[in-house]
Amino acid sequence: xxxxxIGGNGFIGSHLVDRLLSEGHVVHVFxxxxxxxxxxxxxxxxxxxxxxxxxxLSEALNNIDxxxxxxxxxxxxxxxxxxxxxxxxxxxxxxxxxEQCVERKIKKTVFVSxxxxxxxxxxxVPVSEDSPLNPESSYGISKxxxxxxxxxxxxxYGLEYVIVRPSNPYGERxxxxxxxxxxxxxxxxxxxxxxxxxxxxxxxxxxxxxITDLIDGIYxxxxxxxxxxxxxxxxxxxxxxxDVLKLLTQIIEKKILVNYKPQEAFDVSKIYLDITRARRELxxxxxxxxxxxxxxxxxxxxxxxxxxxxxxx
Ligand SMILES: NC(=O)c1ccc[n+]([C@@H]2O[C@H](COP(=O)([O-])OP(=O)(O)OC[C@H]3O[C@@H](n4cnc5c(N)ncnc54)[C@H](O)[C@@H]3O)[C@@H](O)[C@H]2O)c1
Numbered sequence: 001x002x003x004x005x006i007g008g009n010g011f012i013g014s015h016l017v018d019r020l021l022s023e024g025h026v027v028h029v030f031x032x033x034x035x036x037x038x039x040x041x042x043x044x045x046x047x048x049x050x051x052x053x054x055x056x057l058s059e060a061l062n063n064i065d066x067x068x069x070x071x072x073x074x075x076x077x078x079x080x081x082x083x084x085x086x087x088x089x090x091x092x093x094x095x096x097x098x099e100q101c102v103e104r105k106i107k108k109t110v111f112v113s114x115x116x117x118x119x120x121x122x123x124x125v126p127v128s129e130d131s132p133l134n135p136e137s138s139y140g141i142s143k144x145x146x147x148x149x150x151x152x153x154x155x156x157y158g159l160e161y162v163i164v165r166p167s168n169p170y171g172e173r174x175x176x177x178x179x180x181x182x183x184x185x186x187x188x189x190x191x192x193x194x195x196x197x198x199x200x201x202x203x204x205x206x207x208x209x210x211i212t213d214l215i216d217g218i219y220x221x222x223x224x225x226x227x228x229x230x231x232x233x234x235x236x237x238x239x240x241x242x243d244v245l246k247l248l249t250q251i252i253e254k255k256i257l258v259n260y261k262p263q264e265a266f267d268v269s270k271i272y273l274d275i276t277r278a279r280r281e282l283x284x285x286x287x288x289x290x291x292x293x294x295x296x297x298x299x300x301x302x303x304x305x306x307x308x309x310x311x312x313x
Contacts (some may be wrong), residue, residue, distance in 0.1 A: 001107075002063055006046075006097070007070030009035045011174040011181070012112065012166070015215045016068060019201060023219070030060045030073075033295060037173050037304060038042045049249055051093050058100050067101055069094065070108045072139070075180040076117055079139035086138045087145075094111040094146050100158040110222045111150060113143045115165035115232050115273045116206065123203075125238065126274035129165070129230045136268065147230070158260070162221045163235065165235030167273050171211030171293060172300040183208065183244065183294065190248070190256055200263035202242035207234040207272035210293035214285040220282040228281060234273035235286050244307075247291050 003020050007013045008029030020027045023041060040046060048059040051071045067247070073089040101109045119127050137139045138190040153159040173180045177189025186196045217233035249256060259308030263269070278284045288296075 001065040002026045002028070003066045003068065004030060004060055004064045005068045005070065005071070006057075006297060007112075008068075009046075010070060011171075012211070012218075013068075013070045014038065014173050014213065015171070015211050015220060016070070017041065019215050019219050022161070028060060030057060035173070036175055045287075052154050057097065058103070060102050061100050061106070063162055064104070065107045066110065066219070067097070067106050067108075068112070068222070069097060070112045074139050076137040076139040076143075077179060079137050079142065083138040084132075086142050089140045091145050091149075093266070097148055098149060098153045098159060102153060102159050107160060108222060109150065109159060109161045110218065111146060111163050112218065113147055113160065113163050113165045113298065114140060115167045115234055116271060118144045118165060118250050118267065119148070119268075119271065121268050122271055125270060126236060126272050127232070128274040129228070129232055129277055145172060150229075161229060162226070164209050164218050164221050164231045165205035165230065165232050165273070166214050167209050167232070167271075168219075169209050169214045171297050174211070176301050177305075182206075182241065183297060184301070186248065186256065187252075187298055189250060190254070191298075191301050191305050195257035197259045197261050198241055200241075201260065202245065203240050203269075204263070205238040205240050205270040205272065207238055208217045208238070208244070208262075208287035208290055208293070209233060209235045209286060210290075210296075213288055216287075217278055217282065217284050220284045221278070224282050226281045229279060231278045231282065232273040232275050233278055233284075234275055235290070236273060236275040238270065238272035239290060244290075244294075247294055248298075251291065251295050 003025045009031035028045045032050045049056040079086040089163035150161045170183040174184035176184040193281045
């Protein structure tokens with residue numbers, strides 16, 4: 001199939017591109033920058049532009065069968081700084097994308113939403129896809145709004161879609177100098193002998209899913225004919241920051257310096273996902289344990305720092 005991965009040079013996108021290539025698909029990538037940790041890949045057709053460039057975006061959709069939408073111009077924390085920017089750059093431009101998908105009769109549109117943000121603070125865990133949706137950041141509100149537009153475009157125009165709600169992915173090629181992904185950020189700092197910041201007392205519980213498990217879920221959701229259109233993809237288990245810290249201490253074998261800071265308002269303090277639907281309907285199952293995934297990620301970050309390999313244009 002001809003596939004377009006919008007945001008394909010980011011952390012999750014780059015792994016999705018690998019999977020699509022390995023399954024024999026034609027892969028186009030739309031992104032405003034190249035991958036951070038790899039040179040452009042042979043066989044991938046790149047469209048390097050901003051998501052707001054509508055004419056290049058619609059050109060990139062020529063002859064595409066499946067669109068994967070992974071761009072987010074914000075993360076939960078930054079989205080609250082400027083909600084107008086968040087809505088304009090994410091929601092409005094995504095509606096333009098969906099209009100184009102309808103016009104071009106795209107066979108399926110896959111949207112990567114957020115299992116950590118659309119539910120808000122859950123009343124009970126694990127959180128299933130049918131749990132109340134009460135996002136607590138502009139990022140979460142935008143993700144949910146985009147989900148609602150997919151529903152609307154399906155009803156109005158028959159747009160075929162599937163939504164994946166990932167928990168907290170981690171693994172190789174997550175930006176360890178970025179502002180999303182606590183594991184990568186912690187490891188980047190530890191590798192450089194810097195103190196890590198923990199917001200709150202470390203008891204906050206999240207669902208950490210290893211990147212290849214998430215990609216397998218996205219891939220299966222995209223290529224299966226399923227009754228449902230929304231899938232949580234996570235590990236299905238909750239781990240506190242203190243649990244992660246304990247595992248890191250065992251894996252890294254060096255003293256970890258910690259600064260405890262006040263809990264931040266955009267952060268949900270206890271959430272992990274119910275992954276029964278993906279297990280049942282997609283035949284999907286997470287394969288990589290947290291300690292195995294942490295070891296792989298640590299190895300990657302050390303190699304990067306050692307070789308000082310960063311490719312950014
Ligand atoms: N990483 C997480 O913890 C997490 C969790 C749940 C959901 N998600 C969602 O998954 C998707 C991918 O996340 P990721 O971790 O790979 O992020 P990422 O930042 O690594 O990748 C996003 C990519 O989008 C591109 N991009 C951003 N704004 C753009 C713009 N205006 N024009 C063109 N390209 C633009 C970036 O260049 C980057 O390559 C996002 O939608 C994110 O909200 C991420």
